[in-house]
Amino acid sequence: MKIPLSYNARSLLQRPVSTAFTALGIALVVAVFIGMLALANGFRAALVRTGSPENVLILRNGADSELSSSIDRQAASILTSSSHVAVGGDGRPMVSPEAYIVIPLPRKGFDTTGLANVVVRGVSPAVWSVRANLEIVAGRRPQSGRSEVCVGEKMAGRFDHTGIGETLRFGGRDWTVVCRFTAGGSAFESEIWGENEQVLPVFRRETFQSLTFRLKDPGAFEEAKRVLEADKRISVDVYREADFYAQQSQLLGSILQALAIMITGIMALGAVFGAINTMYAAVASRSPEIAVLLTLGFQPRSVLASFLAESALIALVGGVIGALMALPVNGMVTSTTNWASFSEIAFSFRITPGLLLSGILFALVMGLVGGFFPARRAARQPVVQALR
Amino acid sequence: MKFFHLVLANLGRHKRRTFLTIASVALALFLFASLQTVVTTLERASQFGGARRLVMMNASGFILPLPLSYANRLSAAKGITNVTWANWFGGKYGDDKTFFAQFAVDPKSYLEMYPELVVPEDQKQAFLQDRSAALIGVRLLDKFGWRVGQNVTLQGTIFPGAWTFTIRGVYTPSDAVINDDMMLFHHEYLEEKIGRPGIAGWYIIEIDDADNAAGAAKMLDDQFRNSSAPTKTGTEQAFNASFATMWGNVSLLMGTIGLAVVFAILLVTANAMMMSARERTGEVAVLKTIGFTDRTLFQLVMVEAGFIALTGALIGLGGAKLLYKLSNFNAGGFLPGFDVTTRTLMIGTGIALLLMLASGLVPAIRAARLPVVQALRRVE
Numbered sequence: 001m002k003i004p005l006s007y008n009a010r011s012l013l014q015r016p017v018s019t020a021f022t023a024l025g026i027a028l029v030v031a032v033f034i035g036m037l038a039l040a041n042g043f044r045a046a047l048v049r050t051g052s053p054e055n056v057l058i059l060r061n062g063a064d065s066e067l068s069s070s071i072d073r074q075a076a077s078i079l080t081s082s083s084h085v086a087v088g089g090d091g092r093p094m095v096s097p098e099a100y101i102v103i104p105l106p107r108k109g110f111d112t113t114g115l116a117n118v119v120v121r122g123v124s125p126a127v128w129s130v131r132a133n134l135e136i137v138a139g140r141r142p143q144s145g146r147s148e149v150c151v152g153e154k155m156a157g158r159f160d161h162t163g164i165g166e167t168l169r170f171g172g173r174d175w176t177v178v179c180r181f182t183a184g185g186s187a188f189e190s191e192i193w194g195e196n197e198q199v200l201p202v203f204r205r206e207t208f209q210s211l212t213f214r215l216k217d218p219g220a221f222e223e224a225k226r227v228l229e230a231d232k233r234i235s236v237d238v239y240r241e242a243d244f245y246a247q248q249s250q251l252l253g254s255i256l257q258a259l260a261i262m263i264t265g266i267m268a269l270g271a272v273f274g275a276i277n278t279m280y281a282a283v284a285s286r287s288p289e290i291a292v293l294l295t296l297g298f299q300p301r302s303v304l305a306s307f308l309a310e311s312a313l314i315a316l317v318g319g320v321i322g323a324l325m326a327l328p329v330n331g332m333v334t335s336t337t338n339w340a341s342f343s344e345i346a347f348s349f350r351i352t353p354g355l356l357l358s359g360i361l362f363a364l365v366m367g368l369v370g371g372f373f374p375a376r377r378a379a380r381q382p383v384v385q386a387l388r
Numbered sequence: 389m390k391f392f393h394l395v396l397a398n399l400g401r402h403k404r405r406t407f408l409t410i411a412s413v414a415l416a417l418f419l420f421a422s423l424q425t426v427v428t429t430l431e432r433a434s435q436f437g438g439a440r441r442l443v444m445m446n447a448s449g450f451i452l453p454l455p456l457s458y459a460n461r462l463s464a465a466k467g468i469t470n471v472t473w474a475n476w477f478g479g480k481y482g483d484d485k486t487f488f489a490q491f492a493v494d495p496k497s498y499l500e501m502y503p504e505l506v507v508p509e510d511q512k513q514a515f516l517q518d519r520s521a522a523l524i525g526v527r528l529l530d531k532f533g534w535r536v537g538q539n540v541t542l543q544g545t546i547f548p549g550a551w552t553f554t555i556r557g558v559y560t561p562s563d564a565v566i567n568d569d570m571m572l573f574h575h576e577y578l579e580e581k582i583g584r585p586g587i588a589g590w591y592i593i594e595i596d597d598a599d600n601a602a603g604a605a606k607m608l609d610d611q612f613r614n615s616s617a618p619t620k621t622g623t624e625q626a627f628n629a630s631f632a633t634m635w636g637n638v639s640l641l642m643g644t645i646g647l648a649v650v651f652a653i654l655l656v657t658a659n660a661m662m663m664s665a666r667e668r669t670g671e672v673a674v675l676k677t678i679g680f681t682d683r684t685l686f687q688l689v690m691v692e693a694g695f696i697a698l699t700g701a702l703i704g705l706g707g708a709k710l711l712y713k714l715s716n717f718n719a720g721g722f723l724p725g726f727d728v729t730t731r732t733l734m735i736g737t738g739i740a741l742l743l744m745l746a747s748g749l750v751p752a753i754r755a756a757r758l759p760v761v762q763a764l765r766r767v768e
Contacts, residue, residue, distance in 0.1 A: 021659035028652035032645055039641075061548065064485075067451060068478055068546040103449040104620075115630050117450070171448045172618065203448060204616070266419045267649050273412040274656025277405055281663035336636035342451070344634065 003293065003302050008310035011286070022278045023318035026363050029267045030322025034359040035329050036260035038349040043256060046347035047249030047338070050186040051241030052132055054218045056084075058211045058228070061235040065248065065340050066100040070207040075234040079211050084224035086214040088129050093213070096127040099199045100209035102343045103170045108160050116344040117337065118159070119191040120149075120170065122199030122208075130214050131183070139164045139179030144195055150179040152189035154333065154346040168192070171202040187245065187338070190346045212241060248340040268366055275370025279311050283378045291383050300379040307375030308368060315367020319360035326359070327351060391684065395692050402664065406696065409660055413700025413743065414707065416653030417736050421708035423646040424732045427639045429723045434632035436565045437625030439598040440469075441501065442605055444591040447618040453587035454617050456579075459494075461611065467596050467604055472497035473588035475575060479542030479551060481532065488528065489721065490542065490571040492578040495523075501592055504562045511536065511557030519577050522553035525568040526560045527716070547582055564725030569718070592624070650739055658747035661693055665751030672755045673763035682756040689755050693748025694741075701740035705733050 012019045051057070058079060063069035071079075076097040079085075085093045099122030104115040125144050128134055142148035151162045161168045161177070168175045175194060183189050196208065215221060225238040239247075283290070293303060330351040338345045399406045444462075446452040453475075462471045477490040495516050499505060507515070507523065515521045528534055534555055541552045553573055561568050579586070595604045605621040612619045622630075672685060680688075709728045711717075718724050 018659050018663055021655045025652045025656035025659075028648050028655075032648050032652075036645070062543065062545060063548075064480070064545045101449060102451050115633070117634065203452060263419060263423075263645060263649070266415050267652060270412040270415040270419075270649075270653040271656055273408040273415075274653065274660055277408050277660030278656070278663060280402075280405060281660065281667065284667060285663075334637050334641075336638065337634040344636070 003298055003306040005309060005313075008306060008313055011282075011310065012313065015282070018278060018282075019314055022275055023314050023321065025271050025274055026315050026318030026366055027322035027325060029264060029271045029366070030319050030359045030363050031325040032267060033260070033264040033362055034323060034326035034351060034355055035349070036256070036263065037355055037358075038326070038329060038351045039334070040253060040256035040260055041352065041355065042347045042350040043336075043345075044246075044249055044253045045350055046185060046187050046189075046345060047253070048242065048246045049133070049184050050188060050245035051243070053240055053242045054132070054215050055130065055241035056213055056215055056221065056224060057239045057241040057244045058213075058236050059209075059239070061237050063237070066098075066210045067102065067341050069100075069209050071097065071209065071211050071236070072207045075236065076208055076211055078231070078234055079213070079228065079236075082213075082224070082228065084213075084216055084220060084227070086216040088126065092126060094126055094130045095211065095213040096124040096130050097196060097208040097211045098123055098127075099196050099203070099205060101171075101199065101203050101205070102341070105159055105170065108158055116159075116335075117342055118155070119341070119343045120199060121188075121191050121193050122196035123193050124196055127193075127212075130212060131188075133184040133186070134181055134188075135183075136179045136181045139177075142178050142193075142195060145198075146195075147173060147175050147198060148178045149175045149192050149194040150181050151177055151193075152191050153180055153182045154189040155192065156180055158335070158346065171199070173202050185348065187345050187347075190335070190344060248338065251340060252336070252338060264362075268362070272366050272370045275311065275315070275366060276373060278314075279307070279371050279374035280377070282310075283307065283374045286378075287381060290378050290381055294381070294383045304375045304379035307378050308371045311371025311375065312364055312367040315363045315370070316360070318367075319363025322363065323356045323359050326356075391688060392691070395688060395695060398668075398688075398692055399695065405660070405664060409657055409696050410700045410703070412653050412657050413697055413740065414704035416650055416657075417701050417704030417740065418708050419649045420646050420739065421705050421728050421732055421736055422712075423642045423649070424735070425708070425712070425726060425728050426642045426723065428729050428732060429726050430632050430635060430639060432725065433565055433723075434629040435625065436563070436628050437623055438594075439601075439623075439625075440594050440596070441624040442593040442595060442601060442608075442621050443624050443627040444593060444608060444619050444621040446590075447609075447620040450590070452617070453585075453589055454591065454619065456586040456588050458591065458612065458619075459588070462591060462593060462608070465608065465611070467600065468593055469596050470497060470501055470594035471591060472501045473575065473591045474498065475578060475587070475589035476546070477542075477544070477573075477578070478546040479544050481540065481542050485543065486532075488531075488569055488571065489567065490573065492575040493572050494575050495521075495572070498572065498592075501594060502566075504566055505559040506562050507557050507559045515556040518554060518556055519574055519580075520552065520554055521556035521574065523557045523559055523572045524555055525570050526558050527569040527718075528571065529558060531569065547578065549581075551581070561724075564727065567718075567721055567724045569721050569724075593621070654739075654743050654746060657696075657743065661696065661747035662751055665689060665755070668755075669758065669763050672758050673760050676758065676760045677764065685758075686752045686756040689752035690744070690748045693752070694744040697740040697744040697747070698737075701737055705736045709733065 059069040060071060080093050080095045085095055088094045101120045102117045103120050105118045107116050128141060142150055156162045164177055166177050168177055221240055228236060228238050290303060329349045332349045333346055335344050335346040446454050459471055459473060462468060472494050475492040477492055479490050480487055515523045536555050536558060538555050539552055541550050544551055601623045608621050609619050675685060712726055712728060717726050719726060
């Protein structure tokens with residue numbers, strides 16, 4: 001016969017302080033667990049969402065980032081005339097040969113000691129149709145031939161002079177901010193975009209860094225890759241845009257994840273030790289009670305199940321509190337340097353329902369592991385001795 | 389204390405419980421020390437810098453080069469005692485394309501500029517004389533199994549192609565904050581192979597008067613203000629400090645997590661210790677009956693709590709210190725000189741003492757104040 005759960009709930013209420021302590025300890029572990037994975041999640045999401053699977057990104061052969069690549073004008077025109085490039089509604093190829101430059105920009109509220117490295121991307125006017133998830137949320141597109149820029153949504157508020165109509169100075173020239181854009185939460189939102197033909201001469205560059213185009217047939221990526229990489233006139237590496245940016249996030253993404261798992265792993269071990277102690281003490285102080293249960297005819301395995309349930313219950317309460325404690329960080333914007341490009345990228349903590357669930361499951365596991373040995377001791381208790 | 393054996397006997401009664409409690413304290417403090425050391429290592433890196441060294445970069449961004457011709461103009465400027473330059477190379481090694489830091493430097497002036505890079509004299513001469521020579525950090529010997537005299541080939545990412553260097557020397561940094569996993573080679577070799585564009589990534593300038601760093605920096609920047617590549621000059625320390633800010637809020641994050649860890653484990657541990665004390669009500673009454681004073685009983689409980697907290701601290705903090713020291717950990721080159729500081733150890737010990745008070749005080753006072761008759765009624 002099963003021992004009703006209300007028995008466990010009542011025994012927990014019998015020792016409110018110790019129950020609260022244990023639950024709170026587990027809650028903190030779960031909160032850190034969810035918080036850190038939300039950080040890794042947000043960082044990954046920002047970079048993974050940066051690319052579209054329908055787009056192709058081209059770098060010079062051997063270059064591992066846009067920063068170290070270069071595509072000269074001749075190569076750019078060969079690539080533009082490729083038959084794999086989609087043609088837009090206006091009859092022009094959907095191609096954006098891009099300049100990629102990292103500039104120092106003072107953070108808001110800092111002087112020159114708080115310089116951040118910000119990406120300036122010189123794009124072609126076609127970029128707004130090449131990249132599908134772009135949206136101008138305020139202002140208008142920069143006009144071709146003018147010294148105008150569009151800033152990513154995450155730039156505003158973190159840097160001075162990023163408001164519409166304001167003047168941003170970099171590369172020895174003044175640029176008027178004419179719009180602000182979003183890009184589905186991706187890394188593009190941490191960048192400043194101007195026209196490529198304006199950006200290149202200012203930085204005395206003769207070549208583009210990368211070239212992105214929309215595939216005419218989304219299924220023909222492998223074919224396009226084979227043809228372009230085999231083309232003797234150019235020496236390039238061809239990536240699916242989404243894969244490329246996902247790969248750029250790998251280093252830091254896995255550092256964050258490994259850190260999260262290591263830190264919470266050690267914390268969890270400590271919390272489990274604590275839970276074991278608490279449950280042992282609980283079992284020890286209730287040995288007469290357990291003996292009575294056994295005498296009444298409850299099976300040892302019911303007693304085992306009952307104590308496991310009690311421990312799981314504490315952990316569950318802790319898990320839920322922990323999840324609630326972690327929730328406020330959702331959407332909080334933080335920034336770090338993406339070492340693959342040496343530039344600063346802003347991203348938000350991202351808590352998903354799946355993450356909350358795994359946090360609560362994690363708590364349950366801690367409770368079950370912590371409860372098992374004490375519960376087994378309770379079940380194996382010799383009745384006669386305990387009843388004395 | 390003459391009753392110390394009594395404390396030990398109490399600890400030995402529930403061996404498993406004592407072990408688990410000590411282990412959780414040790415884990416908490418190990419984690420605390422590790423996280424805190426990330427913060428202190430970053431802090432130290434941001435404060436490092438020769439007082440007389442300035443760093444000059446292209447004002448438009450660190451990835452843009454400066455003309456090599458600036459070297460002569462810099463050397464001729466007033467109050468400048470040495471000028472050297474370097475370029476980021478960005479090569480990868482081996483089939484798995486392992487990344488590590490390589491710099492093309494002007495060898496002679498660079499080693500003069502950085503006496504912190506200690507190289508045996510014969511290796512230094514060999515490095516200076518061979519145009520395709522490389523000087524490597526001592527860590528790379530272990531990491532890649534390299535030895536002096538060996539040829540190594542890197543794949544360039546910024547400067548494409550295969551680049552072969554001969555290892556002619558090994559340096560050991562005299563200050564742990566300097567990376568011991570870099571490779572230096574002749575800037576001249578780079579220039580030659582890429583068709584002499586005449587570029588330097590950045591200049592490092594030694595001035596004669598450390599107190600005039602700001603003035604000297606301004607004087608140099610003014611000199612190049614209207615040239616093709618305006619410059620931005622600052623002290624080496626300011627450069628390192630701004631590099632450290634690139635990590636963003638990492639310090640804050642580590643600090644917050646460290647606090648949460650400590651608090652979480654303290655809660656659970658204090659709870660377990662208090663519960664174990666409660667079980668002993670009967671015993672305490674017996675001890676009082678046979679003549680133990682309130683004071684002694686108070687001390688007994690506190691010493692027991694202190695023993696657990698401090699043993700945990702010793703294992704956790706000592707373990708962190710030894711582990712990072714012996715494994716020569718540097719977070720893949722990101723955190724050179726990763727070493728638990730004395731300050732961190734002291735803070736950790738302080739936390740352990742706090743734990744002793746938090747977990748021992750309530751049971752100790754309760755033991756001291758216990759009314760004997762009432763408690764004895766429960767003893768069978």
